[in-house]
Amino acid sequence: MPSYFLMKSEPDAFSWQQFEKDRVTRWDGVRNYQARNVMQAMRVGDEALFYHSNEGREIVGVMRVVREAYPDPTDETGKFVCVDMEIGKKFKRAVTLAEIKQHPKLQNLSLIKQSRLSVMPITVDEWKILCKLGS
């Protein structure tokens, strides 16, 4: 049984469009301990939703862990880690933050409760609901 996650990226820094060209990306630059701990729990084959923060504010597709946590080469302090993600299916329609906020079963998402957290676990139920909304 894979675990499920949600990861944010500002489209200005790294967008789904860019991801479609790269196919696999190093998810680096995370500088938050809580997010780091979440990334360290990720296993190859786990799945994650790709969320566009700031511009868009919507979930645009899914992706999969292809390399587990290793030291982030962009972090000179050596404290933080990154993972490698491979692009998966694009949502047929993006699921907006506004819509998530209105959904009664999605009120416990860290996306809402902890708006600054950029990498978070989600439950299998939340995963299913979000994927359905995106189909």
Add this chain to the structure above:
DNA sequence: GCCAACGTTGGC
């Protein structure tokens, strides 16, 4: 170890 100052994220 406390806490004020400061920096960052991200929604609006």
Add this chain to the structure above:
DNA sequence: GCCAACGTTGGC
């Protein structure tokens, strides 16, 4: 562009 929330830093 503003600002609330929250994480980090550094003086004491």
